[in-house]
Amino acid sequence: MKIILAASGGGHLEQIKQLDSLKDEHTVKYLVVKSKVNRSFDGALFLPEFRNSYHVRRLFDFFRVCVSSFFMILKEKPDVVICTGAAATYPFCWLQKKLRHKKVIFIESFARKTDGSKTGKMVYKFADSFVVQRKELLSVYPNAIYGGMIY
Numbered sequence: 411m412k413i414i415l416a417a418s419g420g421g422h423l424e425q426i427k428q429l430d431s432l433k434d435e436h437t438v439k440y441l442v443v444k445s446k447v448n449r450s451f452d453g454a455l456f457l458p459e460f461r462n463s464y465h466v467r468r469l470f471d472f473f474r475v476c477v478s479s480f481f482m483i484l485k486e487k488p489d490v491v492i493c494t495g496a497a498a499t500y501p502f503c504w505l506q507k508k509l510r511h512k513k514v515i516f517i518e519s520f521a522r523k524t525d526g527s528k529t530g531k532m533v534y535k536f537a538d539s540f541v542v543q544r545k546e547l548l549s550v551y552p553n554a555i556y557g558g559m560i561y
Contacts, residue, residue: 414455414488416441416502418495422519425494428560439486443498455482460498476501483509493533494519500529507536515539518547520559526550 413436417426423442432438440454458474479502491506493499494517503514516533518526520543526534534540534551541557548554 411489412437412439412487414439414441414486414491414502414506416491416493416495416499418443418460418498421521422495425517425520425560426492429492439488441482441491441499441502443495455486457482457498457502460496472497472501476505479505480509488512490515492517495529496527497529500532503533504536513538515541517541517557517560518543518551518554520544522547524550 413432415426415429415438417423417440419442426440430438442454442456444456444459457478458471460471460475475498483502483505487510488506490513491503492515493503503516506512507514514533514537516530516537518530518541522530523544524546526547530551534554540551540554542548542551542554543557543559545556548556
């Protein structure tokens with residue numbers, strides 16, 4: 411099975427790296443947002459940088475991420491996308507579900523204690539499995555699975 415582990419970077423990337431043992435039984439690739447820190451991540455697929463501002467450039471960034479995600483989905487053809495992260499990973503997850511009709515698993519960040527992330531709330535609507543790391547989030551995501559802390 412081909413699995414893409416998608417994360418925006420920073421703590422999200424550190425969390426998704428905890429699933430590295432999947433490489434023992436599956437073909438696994440990482441998908442990360444290109445940044446100064448992540449550039450040295452060998453073998454990863456890179457999404458364009460996505461600025462978290464309310465400037466008009468954010469729309470341009472979002473468009474670039476969508477186009478890159480589209481071509482990566484078609485090229486890589488993952489069976490499953492496991493994602494934790496911010497807005498830049500959303501188009502990849504959405505395209506995986508809508509274009510390929512394949513599995514999307516989202517893991518809400520352990521940093522979320524009582525409220526869900528914006529990305530989590532959007533992906534929750536179509537994810538095949540949605541995992542929370544804190545029991546308190548089951549009230550925000552009633553159909554989620556409590557998985558405990560992975561980080």
